[in-house]
Amino acid sequence: MKIALLGYGKMGQVIERIALERGHEIVLRKKSTDSFEGLEKADVAIDFSIPDAAVGNISTCLDQGVPVVSGTTGWLEHYPKMAALCEEKQGAFIYGSNFSLGVNLFFALNVQLAKMMAKFPEYKASMEEIHHTQKLDAPSGTAISLAKDIIEHSDYSSWALPGATPAKNDELLIDAQRIENVPGTHSVFYDSAVDSIEIKHTAHSREGFALGAVIAAEWLHGKSGIFTMKDVLNLS
Template sequence: MNILLLGYGKMGRAIEAIAIERGHNIVGKINENNLNDIKKHNSTNTDVAIEFSQPDAAFDNIKYCIDNGIPALSGTTGWLDKKANIETLCKQKEGTFFYASNYSIGVNLFFKLNEQLATLMKAFDEYNVDIEEIHHTEKKDAPSGTAITLAEGILKHATGKKQWINKPYGSKEDLVINSIREDKVPGTHTIKYSSAVDDIEIKHTAHSREGFAKGAVMVAEWLKDKKGILDMKDFLKL
C-alpha cells in the first residue's frame, strides 16, 4: 500500500517505521518545510494519507486529500472547530475521512469502559467526577483530544454536569479537565469519581507512541477501500 504521511514529527516517524515493517511504501513525507510537495500526490499514486500534523495545517491537508480522491485519516487535535466543514466536503465529494482523537486500541477500549462506568454512576449523585490528563511538554494543545473524548462520553450520561472546562477546579456543574505537562510522558488519562466515603478511578497509561502509531497503520490498512465518514467505533465494531 502506498501511504502519504502528512506531518513528519515524532508520531510521523513512528508511523513510518511500523508501516515499513508491515510491508507498506511511504510515497511522501510532508512537513512545514515542503508543503508544496503534497501536490505531487493524488488517487493514482497514493492509497491513503495518514495525517498527524499541527492544528493550523490539518484542515488544508485533509481538504487536499478529499479534493484529490485520497482516503484520509487524521489524529491531529486542536482543529476540530472545522471538522464539520470537512465532513460536509467528504459527503459532497463521496470521499473517505476517518478521524480519531487517539488511535491506540487500548485507549479506545478505555473510551468504551468510560461510558459504561458513567452509565453506572448516573444513579449516584454523591460522587463528583473529574479528569486528569498528563502529556509531554511538547504537546501544543490542552486539553488533549483524548481527554475531550472522555469528557464527551461522561457528559452523554452524567446528570448535573453541563459542560467540561480546562481548569484544575470548577463549579458543581462543570466537568473539570486538569491538564498537566511533564517531560517525556506519552499520555496518561485518569477518570476519578470522588465521594466523602471513597473514590473510584479508571486510568489509561501509554508507555510509548508505538500503540498510537500501530493503531493508525492498522486503520489505514482497513480504510483503503472504504467510503464515507468513519471513526474507531466503525473500525473496532464497538
C-alpha cells in the same frame, strides 16, 4: 498499500517504521513547508501534523480523492466543514483523538462507567491528563473525547480547566498537566465522601498510537464515508 504521511515529526517517523514493517510503501513524507507532490500516488493518507495544518491537509486529500486518517487534535471547530466536504466528494475520512487500541477500549469502558455512576449523584466526576511538553493543545483531544462521553451520560453540561474561580456544579473539571517525556496518561475519577473510583490509561510510548493509525488506514482503504475508531475496532 501506498501511504502519504502528512506530518513527519516524531509520530510520523514511528508511523513510517510500522507501516514499512507491515509491508506498505511511503510515497510522501510531508513536513509543514513541503508540497503535496506524491499525494496523487497514495492509496491513503495519514495526517499527524499540527492544528494549523490539519484542515489544509485533510481538505487537499478529500479534493484529490485520497482517503485520509487524521490524528491531529486542536482543530475540531472545523470538523463539520471537513465532514461536509467528505460527503460532497464521496470520500473516506477517519478522525481519532487517539488511535491507540488500548485507549479506544478505555473509551468504551468510560462510557459504561459513566452510565453506571449517573445513578449515584453522591460521586463527583473529574479528570486528569498528562502529556509531554511539546503537545500544543490542552486539554488533549483524548481528554475531551472522554469528557464528552461522560457529559452525554450524566448531569454535567460542559467541561472546564481549573481556573481562578471555583467550577460550577455542572462543570466536569479536567486537570491538564505537561511533563517532559510523558507520551500520554488519562485518568477519570469519581469521588465521594467515603471512597473513590478511578480508571486510568497510561501510554508507554508512541508505538500504540502509530500502530492504531496504520490499522485504521488499512481498514479505510477502499471504503467511502465518515468513520471513527469504533468502526475500525467494531466497538459501535
